[in-house]
Amino acid sequence: MKKILLSALLIVSARFGLGQVVTSEPLEIDPGKPLKIIVNLALLDQNLDFVQNLIQDANDGKDLYIWTWKPKEHPSGHPYVNGTGSQPWKNSNEALKMTKESNLVYSFTFTPSLKDWYEVDAATCYKEDIHFLVKPKDGGGYGEPDRKSPDLILKVDPPATVLPPAFFFPSKPQKDDVVAIIYDNAREDKPSMKNLDPDSVYMAVSVIDSGGIVYNLSTAFNAGNNQNMKLNYRGNGMFRKLIIPNEFIEQNKPTGMPPDVVIRSMKIVIVKRRFLTGLDRSNYEIEIKFDCD
Template structure:
């Protein structure tokens, strides 16, 4: 089934504390594939809120506090890490979600064996959703009684900072029947001879590699400019884009020497000018798209 990844997600307005010191973590740079300790300083919450006053009173009275979390995934009833149990779960937090008191009004919770494994999602989902939670005593009130909790809080989980080249593709791990966007930001091009391209001047020189390591050219730097299938569309402000479905794209541009039973595992793309004469008329980098086989 073809999957469309080019959706824009509307921003969600969240109610959480502005102070970055309310929620921290160890380590500060989070790797979802490793254990993470989430740390909350209740003293920095807005104590003008009645439900926060109730929470701090419970903490000062020595009551245990619990994490209640719903993103990147909320565990269902019956799961060992479900937020609460019984017919009124808000009044009966799960003992497995009890937090550790680090010091006065400072509490922590450690996600083990890793953040993604605890939530049972992949790292991409953690990066996309972050960790959304609140802190409460075992009985959080409600059901006609005053709430006893923190506001909704967020632990941001950012992917490692990387500098991507001017040409790249999306999504990062496509299947051969996915819609893939090849994007070329000519405004960030650092090769002088490739800068300021005309709107109809950017093309793709494409080769594919099968599981035996044999390379087949769908187009070359010298002939790509003669093939409209290889042209990137100009999107304005130096931005070019080509949408393709790898399976269909390969078949539409299939070279005569590519066997019908060949299993393609890699597609390699170089940005070239429509009129290619020398190495000055191509990008210095190569886009490599790897597929799961078969």
């Protein structure tokens, strides 16, 4: 695992098995090469009526289609327009038919490449990501109940570099997402932080509001006294902590932090449970910037 190009998605999916509604082949997306998007309908929110309708159609053997609008939505007459005719939502384009991989799992392969499909450059793909939903040919609407998935996003990140030993996933979370904080102590290059005991890895956490004010949820000196700041040992030098930022901030909110404060980012430093000097912390920090409120 040393000195290799790692994808956060690859590590989390392969080593921790977090369920994903949307994934892709390959995991690291190159906008200039073909891409296979894979959607697991079973992981959608089935409390939504339109999702129940979609799953019913899938179980009834109806074909499903992708409907996509970012990084670019094609106009009427384009070969890859989402739908055709006077009521396009009720008549998906046959060119956008998905492939059934298994029960409630469908895929769509962009052929030719993303760049040719959306007719935008790689930089636009990185900026906009891929926004889409899944529907049957007739998605309802026009006075009838919708039959579709919620809006889905497949993140398209610039080429990965060698990740530091500590990082987070997904790369662009919202504050109500499940975020994995991951620390691979086996790749730690600071001698005083190598070969840490399974019970000795904690987080010093601060958050920054929209006005640039910093609030400490924990510090290097007191993190070891708070079990909420402990990373769980997963074996082979790997530690992990799953948080939902909104809930985590509320649970560890310091005195004096206003109830209506708008948090824009979170910074995390890996520290030893018993912190005495700078030797007992990582030389880098994780910064999580939230997409929106």
